[in-house]
Amino acid sequence: MIKLAKPNTGEAELQREYKNTLAVWELGLPVPQPFGVLYVGKRPGLVVERIHGMSPKERLFHELLQQDEGQLRLPTNDIKETARMLSQIHQHTHTALPSQRDYIARNILSVDYLTNEEKQTILSMMDAIPIKQQICHGDPNPNNIIVSNRRHFFIDWNDTTIGNPEADIAEYIVMMRHAILPPETPSKIIHLFNQMREGIIQVFVKEYMLHSNIIWDEIEPWLVIIAARKLHADAILEEEKKLLVKEIRKKLKDPEPQ
Structure with missing residues (x-):
């Protein structure tokens, strides 16, 4: 799934969230797997595992x-x-x-x-x-x-x-x-x-x-x-x-x- 940034959130903040999530996911903690940051139109988004x-x-x-x-x-x-x-x-x-x-x-x-x-x-x-x-x-x-x-x-x-x-x-x-x-x-x-x-x-x-x-x-x-x-x-x-x-x-x- 893609978590699109809010209007007041830039790519740098999403990159920070990606790095943080990756760090804790690699430790085997209960978090969705992150895959990276991409743009949908002009909005950056964080690609993460979907948890239903x-x-x-x-x-x-x-x-x-x-x-x-x-x-x-x-x-x-x-x-x-x-x-x-x-x-x-x-x-x-x-x-x-x-x-x-x-x-x-x-x-x-x-x-x-x-x-x-x-x-x-x-x-x-x-x-x-x-x-x-x-x-x-x-x-x-x-x-x-x-x-x-x-x-x-x-x-x-x-x-x-x-x-x-x-x-x-x-x-x-x-x-x-x-x-x-x-x-x-x-x-x-x-x-x-x-x-x-x-x-x-x-x-x-x-x-x-x-x-x-x-x-x-x-x-x-x-x-x-x-x-x-x-x-x-x-x-x-x-x-x-x-x-x-x-x-x-x-x-x-x-x-x-x-």
Whole structure:
């Protein structure tokens, strides 16, 4: 299949995604095989193996539509499998991948939602964390996974780096806790999902810790760092960015873990 670039994405970014995907695919990780970059008309595209299936987000929302509020059930299989597969990815390293710290710092410094003092405070917090050298996906949200024949494949490796796996866990938590669903999402799904957010996070973190030696105290400092990084993303709504800024400033004012 060909993944065509968005209007704001150039060939250089697709070449980076191709190289990142190839690096992790060669390690035998659960990713579609990449084949290269080509042009369709004037648009560059990444040629990758087609994986037929649904994302955990699609599966969850389909499940929510079938549920009654009075008998709300949290489907845990996809949540646990995502945590388990992410822990497997984090067991590897690769010298060809870029630095997580450099990538996050560039993202944070580019945003217009924070003051320079706030940015430097957050970067100082990151500098104080011991550096690790493990493969990190960079955006492990349920839209970037395809479930096919009971296997979970991670896609969209554009943000892949070498660094601290706790940042990936923080990405999942921040997304799950603060994501604003698109306005076209059925109101029933929005209502039920809002009730499930913290339960999903608890299941995910508990399962991940079962398969790694990482503890919560290592994850917690990354929450404000990743929230600041996400302000750089163009795929989230302005309402969500305002919510993230509010949470960041609350955390900077009261840095003690909750």
